[in-house]
Amino acid sequence: MLELILGGARSGKSRLAEKLAADSGLPVTYIATGQAWDGEMAKRIAHHRATRPAEWGLVEEPVELARALRDNAAAGRCLLVDCLTLWLTNLLMLEDETRLAMQRDAFLESLAELPGRIILVSNETGLGVVPLGELTRRYVDEAGWLHQAVAERAERVQFCVAGLPMLLKGAPL
Numbered sequence: 001m002l003e004l005i006l007g008g009a010r011s012g013k014s015r016l017a018e019k020l021a022a023d024s025g026l027p028v029t030y031i032a033t034g035q036a037w038d039g040e041m042a043k044r045i046a047h048h049r050a051t052r053p054a055e056w057g058l059v060e061e062p063v064e065l066a067r068a069l070r071d072n073a074a075a076g077r078c079l080l081v082d083c084l085t086l087w088l089t090n091l092l093m094l095e096d097e098t099r100l101a102m103q104r105d106a107f108l109e110s111l112a113e114l115p116g117r118i119i120l121v122s123n124e125t126g127l128g129v130v131p132l133g134e135l136t137r138r139y140v141d142e143a144g145w146l147h148q149a150v151a152e153r154a155e156r157v158q159f160c161v162a163g164l165p166m167l168l169k170g171a172p173l
Contacts, residue, residue: 001117003170004150006124007160014048016158016165017080017121020173022053024117026078029057031068033087048082062090066106073114084122084150085143092139104146111153122147124159 003020007013021028030052036042052058061068065087073079081087091100111118126144131137151157156170 001156002111002114002154003117003119003156003158004147004154005119005121005158005160005165006147008124008127011160012163012165013121013123013160014082015163016160017082017119018052021056021078021080021117021119024078026076026117027057028053028055028078028080029059029072031059031061031065031072031079031081033062033065033081033083033090035062035086035090062087063094063103066103066110069107069110069114069118073116073118075115077115078117078119079114080119080121082121084120084146085125088142088146089139092135092142100142104142108149108153111150120150120154122150 005013005017005020021030032045032048034041034045034048036045049058057072059068059072065081069079069081088104091103094100122143124143124147125140126147131140151169154169157168158165159168160166
């Protein structure tokens with residue numbers, strides 16, 4: 001089963017994803033895409049690490065997400081990816097459009113063949129003011145296109161606001 005959970009900053013999306021993974025009764029592997037570019041991000045990563053169950057596996061993969069998914073997905077296992085927009089940011093920072101397209105396409109293609117339960121978390125950035133600057137506008141555009149492509153493939157899509165999930169697609173929990 002493929003599930004996408006979207007939401008804004010501090011919307012409760014990661015907490016929801018972690019609850020769903022924990023409640024699945026399956027062994028969980030957490031795939032983290034974030035990188036500690038600065039002290040504030042290092043604190044966020046440390047907080048996430050500290051709050052996850054100790055028995056969960058951890059894979060840190062900032063760029064080659066399709067490979068990490070293929071290497072770790074299995075029937076009877078849950079993979080939780082947090083988050084797609086940090087992964088997209090990492091790809092944009094490479095300043096290599098060919099590599100971004102290759103990694104994005106490999107990720108989208110992998111989704112159809114992954115066994116087990118896959119929970120993807122991502123920041124919805126397209127609800128606000130269109131940002132100034134070419135890179136930030138490109139980020140919002142790329143994130144929007146990525147979310148549309150993943151939502152099309154997902155069996156369930158939820159949107160978190162104020163810690164409350166709203167079902168957009170699929171069967172209720």
